[in-house]
Amino acid sequence: MDDTGQGERDGGRAASAGAAFDRLRERATALEGCQTARAVREELAHIVRDQFDADAVGVFRREGDRYRAAVRSAEGDAVRLPEVLSGEHSPVAAAADSGETCRDRVPEDAFGDATAYCVTPLNGDGAVLVLTTATNGIDAETAAGLSMLVGHAESALGDVEGGTLRRAATADVRPDVSEEELLDALSHAFPDYAYILDVDGTYLDVLLGIRTIELHAKDELVGRNVRDVLAGEAADSIVSAISTATGTGEVQRVEYSTERPTGQVHYEGRVAPLSSVEGRRTAAVLVARDVTERHERERDLRRQNERLEEFASIVSHDLRNPLNTASGFLELLAEDVDDERIGRISTAHDRMESLIEDLLTLARNGRAVTDPSPIDLETAAQQAWGTVSMDGSLVVEGTVTIRADPNRARQVLENLLRNASEHATPNPTIRVGPIPDADGFYVADDGDGIPTDEREDVFETGYTSVPGGTGLGLAIVERVAEAHGWTVEASESAAGGARFEFRGVETVSTDPEE
16 A cells, blocks of 8 residues: 555645635634624524535524524425424434534434434533535534534624623613614514503603504603593593502503594503502503404404305205205105106205205305314314215324314315215225424325316316216315415325315414423
8 A cells, every 4th residue: 555645645635624624713703793692693504504515504592491493594495494402302402411512314304304413512501403415424524613613603602692791781782873763663663552651541651652653742642641642431441451450460451442534443452550669559551552453354254254144044044945845845746746857856956955055064164263272183084084974094194283163174174085085086095194394284085186277276166077066065175274264275196186285274282392
């Protein structure tokens, strides 16, 4: 072996590694110019992504018995970087507890397509996690470079946090801006309106929010009583809440409305008592928020529900009653007359009954959901499967707890199961489960699927490819989704059949740490 050649190669690698460390040191100087702790963490993540060609970087801080990402930076969706990691079984926890940098292969699917990780403790209460999809993983030089870079970040964090404490102790840390500019910025960033009033309802001070609505200026309010500013009922509500809060020492909820040139404005607020230095409760803080838009939405929903209820009543009584009468006379006629046309009339009556039933379901499921309950997806799917009489098999691929109206969620699953039985193979396999990394779930079958150019049309009322179908089954599914605030889309399943995906679904955590 040529020892001279081997030595030259080793020397070349050492020189290359040294140059890389020099570049890192130069980049690390950018951390010294950061003015806040968040800016340090963001710049650190940027440098790591840039210098190490990482697919994802997370800067985590300890939060109780778990770790929450202060900064997350990822390229695309291939690597999944959670916002919260366990304080027991995660690489971040292991590095933070041991105080040492570690690197290893990623357990399958733990972070999406990531193949390897490197993690370094940061500032005693967190760590920096680097993920890569490279097949050769993360080498020792990268781990050493990360440790060195994080050391610079810790120094910068110490300067920032220590400097902030020193400035706070020795000088006014407020930026060099006018009171007017500061109030304007606060009022735009802070959506609530805050006032201090005495026990009689006299304005003592205006804190925030005064510039975000057309109200009186601060100097026009201070010294005036709320009864001189607001209408009688609104003023009475506020004064009563102040009296109760200062009398009991407990925060009170208050709702009131005022008339503005643009119309009626609704507010929802809290009244908290204030105690003087002697301990007497002589004033209170009123923090209120403009909830006019919410009131209007609720009013529109009530009107919509009333119209749908009226429609359901018409369908149920004005159509079903004459149909029942006609069906009764047809049965009597069939006893005396033997005519094949009677059978056709009976079939038409059955179709009308199916249409009426589906129209009622459509109307009632279109009403907005106002009081959803936690529902386990697997349990709901099994219950729906037990209700629908069909051949085939149901496979539940994982579960999730969602918030929904139990009856209407079950209606969705039943309709999709029936749809699969009508359009899929004679013995379809239907799969139900949560959508990975998304708030939603899916129902998929192994049938012939839905043509691409018809996937939006299937939710239209009247659309059907089955002779004698009402064309309302999938329309009901869409109405239920909209009533919950979800979206539903038709696509192709892995088996080539139909797949329906529901997104925007509110999920309920079953993790006691959440």
